[in-house]
Amino acid sequence: MKHDLQKDFSYSALRPFRRSFMDGMPILAYHKLGSLPTGAKMRSLYVGDKLFAWQMRELHRAGFATRSLDSWDQNSRPHRRRVILTFDDGSLTVFRNALPVLARYGIRTIQFLVTDAIGGTNHWDVRRRGEVPDPLMAAAEVRDWLSAGQEIGSHTLSHVNLTAIPEPQAREEISASKKKLEDLFGVAIHHFCYPYGKWSRRVRDLVEGAGYTTAVTYDFGVNTETRDPFALRRIGAKHPSCSLRNLAALLPIGFPPQFFWQR
Numbered sequence: 001m002k003h004d005l006q007k008d009f010s011y012s013a014l015r016p017f018r019r020s021f022m023d024g025m026p027i028l029a030y031h032k033l034g035s036l037p038t039g040a041k042m043r044s045l046y047v048g049d050k051l052f053a054w055q056m057r058e059l060h061r062a063g064f065a066t067r068s069l070d071s072w073d074q075n076s077r078p079h080r081r082r083v084i085l086t087f088d089d090g091s092l093t094v095f096r097n098a099l100p101v102l103a104r105y106g107i108r109t110i111q112f113l114v115t116d117a118i119g120g121t122n123h124w125d126v127r128r129r130g131e132v133p134d135p136l137m138a139a140a141e142v143r144d145w146l147s148a149g150q151e152i153g154s155h156t157l158s159h160v161n162l163t164a165i166p167e168p169q170a171r172e173e174i175s176a177s178k179k180k181l182e183d184l185f186g187v188a189i190h191h192f193c194y195p196y197g198k199w200s201r202r203v204r205d206l207v208e209g210a211g212y213t214t215a216v217t218y219d220f221g222v223n224t225e226t227r228d229p230f231a232l233r234r235i236g237a238k239h240p241s242c243s244l245r246n247l248a249a250l251l252p253i254g255f256p257p258q259f260f261w262q263r
Contacts, residue, residue, distance in 0.1 A: 010044070010235070010236050010237065010238035010240075011028055011055075011235050011236065011237040011238070012051070012055075012237070012238065012239070012240040013055070013058065013240075014055075014058050014059060014062055014064075017235070018062075020221075020222055021064075021081075021083065021222060022078060022079050022080070022081075023078055023222050023224070024076045024077075024078060024222040024223050024224040024225075024227075025067075025072050025073075025075055025076035025082055025083075025084060025222060025223045025224075026082075026083050026084070026222045026223075026235060027069075027072075027083075027084040027085075027086060027216060027222075027223065027232060027233065027234040027235065028083060028084070028085050028086065028234065028235055028236075028237050029086050029087075029088060029216070029218065029234040029235065029236045029237060030047055030052070030085070030086065030087045030088070030094070030237050031045040031046070031047075031087065031088050031089055031091060032045050032046045032047070032089075032091045032093045032094065032134060033046075033047055033048070033049045033052050033091070033093045033094050033096075033097040033098055034046065034048065034049050034093040034096075034097055035048065035049075037132050037134075038132075039132045040131065040132050041129060041130060041131050041132075042125060042129065042131055043239070044236070044238045044239075046239065047237055047238065047239055048239060049093075049097040051239065052097065052098065052101060052237075053101045055237070056101050056102070056104075056105050056107055057105065059083060059105075059107075060105040060107070062081070063081045064081045064082065064083050065081060065082055065083075066082075066083055066084065066085055066107045066108045066109065067082050067083070067084055067108070068084070068108060068110070068151060069084060069110060069151075069153075069190070069191045069213075069214045069216075069232075070190065070213070072084060072214065072223060072229070072232065073225045073229070074225075076222075076223050076224055076225045076227070077224075077225060078224075084110075085107065085108075085109040085110075086109065086110050086111075086112065086193070086216060086234065087109060087110070087111045087112065088112050088155060088193055089112070089113075089114060089117075089122060089134075089136065089155065089159070090111055090112070090113040090114060090117070090118065090136045090137045090142070090155075091122075091134055091135075091136060091137070092134075092135040092136060092137055092141065093134070094111065094137075095137050095141045095144070095145060099144075099145070099148055099150075102148070102150065103148065108149060108150065108151070109150055109151070110150070110151040110152065110153050110191060111137075111142075111145060111150065111151070111152050111153070112152070112153045112154065112155035112191075112192075112193035112216075113137070113142065113152055113153070113154065113155055113181065114136070114155045114156060114157070114158065114159045114177075114195075115154065115155075115156070115157050115176075115177040115180045115181055116157045116158050116177075116180075117136055117158070117159065118136060118137065118138060118139055118142065118184075119136065119137070119138035119139060120135075120136055121133040121134055121135055121136060122134045122136065122159075124158070124159040124160075124195075139184060139185075142185060143185065146185060146187060151191075152181060152185065152187065152189070153189060153190070153191035153192060153193060154174070154177040154178050154181055154189055154191070154192050154193070154212075155177070155192075155193045155195060156173040156174065156177050156195055157172070157173045157176055157177045157180070158173065159195045160173055160195060161195060161196055161198045162174070162194060162195065162198060162199065162200075162203045162206075163198045163199065163200045163203055164198075167202065167206070170202075170203060170206055171206050171210070174192065174203075174206050174207055174210045174212075175206075175210040178192075178210055178211065178212065189212070190212060190213045190214065191212060191213065191214045191215070191216070192207050192210075192212045192214070192215040192216070192230075193215065193216050194215060194216070194217055194218075196218075197217050197218025197219070199215070199217055199231065204228075204230045204231060207230055208230050212230070213229065214229045214230065214232055215229070215230040215231065215232065216232045216234050217231055217232060217233060217234065218234055218236065219231065219233045219234070220233060220234075220235060221233040221235070222235075
C-alpha cells in the first residue's frame, strides 16, 4: 500500500482515504448503526445512522460503486472507484437503519452472521466484556435483507476466537455455520469473516477447506489482485473522535461538525 498516512484514522470521510482507495480494493467494516446506548463500553462499534447516510451519499457522489466479494479480484486493479461494504454480527440496528439508505443509492453490502445467535443478542461481548445487549436480526429479517438484494456470509456459529480453540472445534465453527446458513436461507455462502479479526495459517486453511472463496480480517489496508483471498484487509468505519487532530483533518474538507458529537 503506497499511501498509508491514514493508518492512524478510522474511516469517517472519504477524502483522507481517496488516494489509497485508488491503489486497490478497499473493504469497509461496520458493526452497529445508531445512537450510542447508555452503558455501552465498545464505542468504536457504533456509527451514527445519520453519519452512515452521509458517508454513503459521499461515496455515491464521488462516483464509487459498491461491489460484491464475489468479484473482489476483478475490481482490485489500481485507479478504479470501487468499494466493498461489510457488516459484522447481524445487528438489528443495521437492518433498521441501513436498508433505506442502501436502497436510495443502489448500494450492495454483505452482512456476516453469527449463525447460532440469529434472533438473539451479542452474547460474546456481553459475557466477555460486560457490553450492553444488542438485538440481532432474526431469520425473518435476514430473509428481508436478502430480498432487498443484500448478501450474507458466515461469522462462525458462536463468534469464538478461532485461534484459541482446538482444531476440531474450529473446523466445526467454520463448516457448520456455512451449512446452517445455506439450509436456513437457501443461498450459497461463499464468504467468511474471522471473529475479532483473529486468524492464523491453520485457521485460514480450514476456511478454504470448508469451501469458502474469501475471508476478511481486520488487517488494515486495501487489497490488490495479488492479495490472498483468505486474508483480505479491511478498514474499520467508526465515529470520528473529538480530538484536535481529527477536527483539524476533517473540518476543512466539509465534514459536518455535528457528527463529532452525534451519539
